[in-house]
Amino acid sequence: xxxxxxxxxxxxxxxxxxxxxxxxxxxxxxxxxxxxxxxxxxxxxxxxxxxxxxxxxxxxxxxxxxxxxxxxxxxxxxxxxxxxxxxxxxxxxxxxxxxxxxxxxxxxxxxxxxxxxxxxxxxxxxxxxxxxxxxxxxxxxxxxxxxxxxxxxxxxxxxxxxxxxxxxxxxxxx
Amino acid sequence: xxxxxxxxxxxxxxxxxxxxxxxxxxxxxxxxxxxxxxxxxxxxxxxxxxxxxxxxxxxxxxxxxxxxxxxxxxxxxxxxxxxxxxxxxxxxxxxxxxxxxxxxxxxxxxxxxxxxxxxxxxxxxxxxxxxxxxxxxxxxxxxxxxxxxxxxxxxxxxxxxxxxxxxxxxxxxx
Numbered sequence: 001x002x003x004x005x006x007x008x009x010x011x012x013x014x015x016x017x018x019x020x021x022x023x024x025x026x027x028x029x030x031x032x033x034x035x036x037x038x039x040x041x042x043x044x045x046x047x048x049x050x051x052x053x054x055x056x057x058x059x060x061x062x063x064x065x066x067x068x069x070x071x072x073x074x075x076x077x078x079x080x081x082x083x084x085x086x087x088x089x090x091x092x093x094x095x096x097x098x099x100x101x102x103x104x105x106x107x108x109x110x111x112x113x114x115x116x117x118x119x120x121x122x123x124x125x126x127x128x129x130x131x132x133x134x135x136x137x138x139x140x141x142x143x144x145x146x147x148x149x150x151x152x153x154x155x156x157x158x159x160x161x162x163x164x165x166x167x168x169x170x171x172x173x174x
Numbered sequence: 175x176x177x178x179x180x181x182x183x184x185x186x187x188x189x190x191x192x193x194x195x196x197x198x199x200x201x202x203x204x205x206x207x208x209x210x211x212x213x214x215x216x217x218x219x220x221x222x223x224x225x226x227x228x229x230x231x232x233x234x235x236x237x238x239x240x241x242x243x244x245x246x247x248x249x250x251x252x253x254x255x256x257x258x259x260x261x262x263x264x265x266x267x268x269x270x271x272x273x274x275x276x277x278x279x280x281x282x283x284x285x286x287x288x289x290x291x292x293x294x295x296x297x298x299x300x301x302x303x304x305x306x307x308x309x310x311x312x313x314x315x316x317x318x319x320x321x322x323x324x325x326x327x328x329x330x331x332x333x334x335x336x337x338x339x340x341x342x343x344x345x346x347x348x
Contacts, residue, residue, distance in 0.1 A: 012330070016184060016190065016194040016327045019197035020190040020193045020194040022197030023194055023199075024197075026200045026222070026226045027226065029222070029226050030221065030223055030226035048200070048205045049200055050204065051206075052200045052203050052230075056229065150333070151189060151334055152332035153190045153331060155328070156327065156330060157327060159320065
């Protein structure tokens with residue numbers, strides 16, 4: 001029997017969402033599974049993981065999408081276009097089925113900011129290859145995503161160092 | 175100026191605590207930082223990460239402590255003894271200062287089940303080398319740990335696949 005791939009969401013305002021996705025990538029790579037990481041927002045992947053990824057060059061595809069759109073652009077049309085291209089790439093990757101795990105980092109924002117419709121995204125997710133695992137991260141996951149997912153964890157910030165005036169640290173920064 | 179090492183806690187009943195710690199290890203290793211992972215409960219580290227760890231053999235120390243005590247033992251004295259030995263090893267590792275990141279996976283249970291006192295653990299944490307980052311995972315982090323930490327994230331389970339009757343999947347299992 002073909003194994004059932006899970007769709008997992010890490011959402012909420014706390015730290016650790018992208019980091020947990022990275023941990024899953026690390027785990028899956030250890031099993032020799034091909035993994036694809038797609039970053040929808042510029043800057044959420046850091047130097048550390050990009051260097052670590054080299055260790056798994058044959059198995060891990062790393063894609064920074066969106067031409068660095070940050071949702072702060074003054075040109076909304078450009079942002080929408082960039083989000084559209086990023087999503088089209090992700091949809092192709094999911095349909096192609098070459099990876100055992102696909103991480104859609106910060107995907108939730110595409111729906112939240114109405115760059116791509118929830119319905120269009122769900123239509124692709126519903127057709128994912130049976131054995132493929134999906135991980136979606138980002139604040140404010142939409143109800144449709146939550147309903148579709150097998151596992152949803154909300155990360156809640158109880159205490160954060162920046163509030164204590166401590167600057168982000170190289171190698172550990174979230 | 176010596177960088178300030180952070181103490182981070184991933185707690186709560188949701189999935190992703192150990193996984194987020196793994197992600198931080200992956201990130202720190204990419205910076206070439208020596209990392210030590212200490213597992214206090216048998217079985218929380220899986221085959222996947224053990225294989226991935228080989229990629230970073232020079233930088234990553236992996237320690238499965240406690241002779242596999244699971245808190246289900248019928249011999250409480252043996253469990254307490256195993257917890258004590260595991261903590262002594264962790265304390266030595268912290269004091270030695272050879273690592274830039276030390277992950278104390280499931281440490282919270284030692285306090286919760288009164289295997290080692292919170293005061294004794296805090297005394298060691300307070301003396302950690304300034305540049306060392308600590309990550310503590312586990313449910314029910316004690317108030318003293320939370321007060322000491324710089325960053326605390328609570329993982330809350332919103333939806334879990336086992337409740338839908340889906341079995342754990344190789345390479346992705348939490």
